Every structure is written in structure tokens, then in C-alpha cells.
Amino acid sequence: MFQTLEARTANDLWKQAAEWFRQDDKSVRQASRNGPTQEVMNVALSLQYPRQRWIAARVPAMNPAFAIAEVVWIVSGRNDSAMLNYFNAVLPRYAGEGTTYHGAYGHRIRSSFGVDQLERAYHALSAKSDSRQVVLQIWDSRIDLPSENGSEASKDVPCNVCSLLKVRDGKLEWTQIMRSNDLFRGFPHNVIQFSSLQEILAGWLKVEVGAYHHYSDSLHLYDQDGDVASHFEDISSPDNEDTLSLVKSESDAAFLMLGQLCDFCANTERSSDEVFNHVSNLHLPAGHANLARVLAADALRRRNAFGQAQEVMQQCTNPCLRFMTQRWFSKPR
Numbered sequence: 001m002f003q004t005l006e007a008r009t010a011n012d013l014w015k016q017a018a019e020w021f022r023q024d025d026k027s028v029r030q031a032s033r034n035g036p037t038q039e040v041m042n043v044a045l046s047l048q049y050p051r052q053r054w055i056a057a058r059v060p061a062m063n064p065a066f067a068i069a070e071v072v073w074i075v076s077g078r079n080d081s082a083m084l085n086y087f088n089a090v091l092p093r094y095a096g097e098g099t100t101y102h103g104a105y106g107h108r109i110r111s112s113f114g115v116d117q118l119e120r121a122y123h124a125l126s127a128k129s130d131s132r133q134v135v136l137q138i139w140d141s142r143i144d145l146p147s148e149n150g151s152e153a154s155k156d157v158p159c160n161v162c163s164l165l166k167v168r169d170g171k172l173e174w175t176q177i178m179r180s181n182d183l184f185r186g187f188p189h190n191v192i193q194f195s196s197l198q199e200i201l202a203g204w205l206k207v208e209v210g211a212y213h214h215y216s217d218s219l220h221l222y223d224q225d226g227d228v229a230s231h232f233e234d235i236s237s238p239d240n241e242d243t244l245s246l247v248k249s250e251s252d253a254a255f256l257m258l259g260q261l262c263d264f265c266a267n268t269e270r271s272s273d274e275v276f277n278h279v280s281n282l283h284l285p286a287g288h289a290n291l292a293r294v295l296a297a298d299a300l301r302r303r304n305a306f307g308q309a310q311e312v313m314q315q316c317t318n319p320c321l322r323f324m325t326q327r328w329f330s331k332p333r
């Protein structure tokens with residue numbers, strides 16, 4: 001039977017799903033390669049307003065800069081590991097030590113099947129908005145299925161399997177299919193990743209953003225992460241009023257600049273003054289400029305330039321991103 005939830009914000013979805021793990025009869029014990037879990041199967045979550053994608057209730061606070069870097073990395077079709085690892089030094093522990101990530105979502109979507117699926121989806125839905133045939137494929141059986149003895153193909157086998165896109169009533173509806181989903185570490189990032197792609201593509205198509213539907217075949221919490229109560233604070237961020245919806249040429253130009261900024265930040269030979277000047281001189285649309293500020297502020301914090309980090313965040317016009325960044329900065333370290 002499907003377990004379903006619908007909410008206005010991802011934060012509310014996350015809080016309600018977390019509640020399931022406090023109930024005795026909802027989740028079951030399930031072993032995994034990463035240790036024992038509590039699992040709920042066949043979970044379908046609908047986010048009514050995909051722009052409300054930021055989850056503030058998780059403890060410890062999520063790093064919004066890393067989440068934004070992942071979006072930029074995916075949109076750019078990249079699979080290199082160094083830039084992401086700069087924003088999240090523990091990522092190799094989960095996804096492998098190599099110079100590239102096997103399951104890189106953007107690389108799968110934009111190039112590894114020999115077709116730029118995002119670009120094709122844009123053209124196909126521009127030409128035929130009622131199509132039911134637009135699927136972004138991520139899973140590649142040739143390289144992702146376990147071997148016959150059951151051993152995994154990689155440390156980083158994609159958890160997102162595909163995306164199903166439909167334009168209905170002038171809105172881009174998005175269904176994201178996940179085979180495996182960690183409520184604590186994965187879900188908050190996965191919603192940001194794919195609801196951002198939805199918003200970006202809606203801009204290219206010049207349609208509104210519909211709902212974001214998220215299917216987790218296995219939604220779980222690891223025993224080693226402790227009980228759910230220790231990960232939970234009953235708070236929410238202010239609403240996110242920024243938009244990532246731009247016509248394609250402007251969107252492409254903005255993400256090119258954000259990609260360059262990510263690399264600039266990740267280059268530890270760049271001084272804090274250089275990062276500060278770089279972000280101060282960027283000319284980006286308002287929503288993208290705020291993403292740039294969060295990226296740069298975290299890079300400045302990592303360079304111990306706390307004053308410059310705060311100065312950059314004072315320029316951020318998005319109360320939601322200011323809230324998320326403040327929470328991340330005040331996380332005990």
C-alpha cells in the first residue's frame with residue numbers, strides 16, 4: 001500500500017515523514033549494506049509549492065551552500081568530485097574516493113547516455129506540451145545493477161532512478177522516482193536538486209511550476225544516526241520568494257557563472273578577498289545572485305573570513321536563504 005503525504009512545503013513533508021519513524025507500527029526493521037535501518041516502503045510525497053524546498057527542521061542544520069553547489073553541478077552536467085567535496089568534505093565517505101562520481105545525476109541526465117535529456121525535454125515539451133513521453137533516465141542497468149553475486153557496482157549507485165515530466169494546465173508537473181532514500185541525509189538534498197531542475201525547466205518552457213511529486217520505494221533512517229527525535233526541531237524557514245525560472249539563454253548564462261563561482265570558491269589558492277571581490281562583481285538575476293552569495297559566504301567562512309561572510313549575506317535579499325545560512329553557520333563545530 002502507498003504511504004502518502006501532501007504539504008505546502010518540503011519542511012512540512014519532512015516533519016510529517018519523520019513522525020512516521022516515531023510511530024511503532026509504521027516502519028519496520030531492515031538490514032542494509034550500510035547497517036540496520038527502520039524502513040517505510042512505497043512512500044509518495046507531494047510538495048505543492050516546489051519553491052518551498054528548504055528543510056529547516058533537520059538537526060544538525062543542512063549546509064545550503066553544498067545543496068546549491070549540487071544543483072549547479074547537476075545543471076552543468078558535471079561528474080567531477082573535487083568541487084562538491086570542497087563544500088562537503090565527508091561526501092567521499094558515502095560516494096567514493098575517486099576524481100569523479102559514478103552516479104552523478106547531472107552527468108547521467110545531460111551526457112552519459114549520449115543525449116542531453118534536459119535539452120531534449122525542453123524542445124519536446126516546447127513542441128508538444130501534452131506529451132506523456134518525456135522521461136529523464138538516470139538508472140543505467142549496464143553499470144548500476146549489482147553483479148550476480150550481489151556485490152554493488154559502485155559506492156555511488158544512483159538513488160534517483162528517473163524523472164517523469166508533464167505539462168498540465170500550463171504548469172510543469174514533476175515526478176521523481178527514487179529506489180532508496182535516507183530521510184535524514186538524502187531526502188533534504190534530493191528535493192532541492194530535482195525541484196530546482198523543475199523550476200529551471202519551467203522557466204525555459206515559459207510555463208508555471210506545478211507540484212513536485214516524490215516517490216521513495218524505500219524511505220529509511222539508519223540506526224547509527226540515532227533516534228529521530230535527536231534530528232528534529234519544530235521550526236520552519238521564512239518562505240522562499242526567489243525564482244530560478246528564466247528563459248533558457250539567460251538561465252544557461254547564469255548557471256555558467258554559478259559554476260565558475262563554485263570552482264573559484266573551491267580553489268583554496270584563492271584568498272578571501274578574491275572570493276569576496278568575485279561575488280561582489282557578479283551580475284546575475286536576483287534569485288541566482290542570492291545563490292551566489294550563499295556559496296561565497298560559506299567559502300569565506302571556510303577561509304575563517306567571518307566578517308566578509310556576514311557582509312556577503314547582508315546583501316542576500318532572500319530571507320529563506322539568510323535563515324538557512326545563519327542556521328548552518330551557528331551549527332556547533
Ligand SMILES: O=c1ccn([C@H]2C[C@H](O)[C@@H](COP(=O)(O)O)O2)c(=O)[nH]1
Pocket residue numbers: 032033034157158159160180181182183185186187190
Ligand atoms: O541521492 C541520494 C543518494 C543516496 N541516498 C541514500 C539512500 C541510501 O541510504 C544510501 C545508498 O545506499 P544503497 O541504497 O545504494 O544501498 O544513500 C539518498 O537518499 N539520496
